[in-house]
Amino acid sequence: MPRSKVTRTVSAPAPCSVDEPRPRPRAARVPVPRRTPKRYYGHGVPGIPADTLSGKLIVVEGADGSGRSTQIARLVAWLESHGHGTVQVGLKRSSLVREELERAQAGNILSRTTLSLFYATDFADQIENVILPALKAGFMVLADRYIYTLMARDIVRGIDEVWLRNLYGIALAPDVVFYLEVSPEELVQRNFAKSHALDYWESGMDLGLSRDMFDSFVQYQRLIIEQFRRLQRTYAFTIVNGDRSADEISRELQQKIATVLFGQR
Numbered sequence: 646m647p648r649s650k651v652t653r654t655v656s657a658p659a660p661c662s663v664d665e666p667r668p669r670p671r672a673a674r675v676p677v678p679r680r681t682p683k684r685y686y687g688h689g690v691p692g693i694p695a696d697t698l699s700g701k702l703i704v705v706e707g708a709d710g711s712g713r714s715t716q717i718a719r720l721v722a723w724l725e726s727h728g729h730g731t732v733q734v735g736l737k738r739s740s741l742v743r744e745e746l747e748r749a750q751a752g753n754i755l756s757r758t759t760l761s762l763f764y765a766t767d768f769a770d771q772i773e774n775v776i777l778p779a780l781k782a783g784f785m786v787l788a789d790r791y792i793y794t795l796m797a798r799d800i801v802r803g804i805d806e807v808w809l810r811n812l813y814g815i816a817l818a819p820d821v822v823f824y825l826e827v828s829p830e831e832l833v834q835r836n837f838a839k840s841h842a843l844d845y846w847e848s849g850m851d852l853g854l855s856r857d858m859f860d861s862f863v864q865y866q867r868l869i870i871e872q873f874r875r876l877q878r879t880y881a882f883t884i885v886n887g888d889r890s891a892d893e894i895s896r897e898l899q900q901k902i903a904t905v906l907f908g909q910r
């Protein structure tokens with residue numbers, strides 16, 4: 646028999662219940678995520694109109710040790726258990742410049758603007774080759790950090806904000822953004838418990854705030870938090886109190902996602 650088209654049966658994913666297990670609704674409700682309007686922050690990516698993207702972009706921002714990996718792993722398990730395909734992205738994960746960027750950071754040889762452009766290239770590669778194709782195919786894309794971290798880091802280093810906004814005009818406005826705000830003192834504890842060290846860049850050592858790494862880390866993280874609170878007014882993301890238990894935080898994230906993306910209360 647000639648086959649003119651391939652047909653497949655796709656069982657639509659169920660909306661996500663916040664606290665599992667919960668009885669599944671018997672009635673045939675429309676079990677698909679709500680359509681959310683998509684837009685680029687600026688010029689966007691040529692040839693890919695935002696309104697062709699049916700997937701959802703969920704961003705988790707926060708300092709090292711704020712619990713991003715922990716929360717993203719839980720969100721992935723939760724979303725997948727409800728039938729949603731997921732794709733994960735994050736900073737310094739592009740196939741184009743990841744290795745070069747790592748090397749440049751290890752050698753600390755680049756000017757601030759060049760390093761900023763390097764990160765922007767890493768981001769641009771991922772938006773074009775991973776994020777947008779996945780959204781076009783209807784995936785839930787979970788981003789472990791996004792342009793806000795890059796902007797906050799650059800702004801505290803004196804880079805012009807208007808220039809940055811233009812640079813990241815390529816970015817898609819996410820469907821939902823969480824910023825896990827954790828006190829710098831708690832971050833020190835968590836990073837030490839996890840890796841017995843603080844990261845040079847995450848401590849802002851290049852800024853010369855203090856020769857003492859602990860002191861520099863705390864000062865630098867305060868500056869970053871200040872910038873995130875300021876950026877929040879422009880980009881309207883959700884600031885989450887990350888000083889609570891991982892369970893409490895993931896309940897809040899799930900609730901917000903269920904409301905925004907699935908129209909649940």
Ligand SMILES: Nc1ncnc2c1ncn2[C@@H]1O[C@H](COP(=O)(O)OP(=O)(O)O)[C@@H](O)[C@H]1O
Binds near residue numbers: 712714839888
């Ligand atoms: N809410 C939390 N309270 C206490 N410790 C946490 C919490 N979330 C994560 N952790 C722990 O803190 C460390 C850093 O968490 P992780 O998820 O790797 O953070 P990130 O990816 O933001 O660097 C890990 O050892 C993790 O187990």
Ligand SMILES: [Mg+2]
Binds near residue numbers: 713714715
């Ligand atoms: Mg992590």
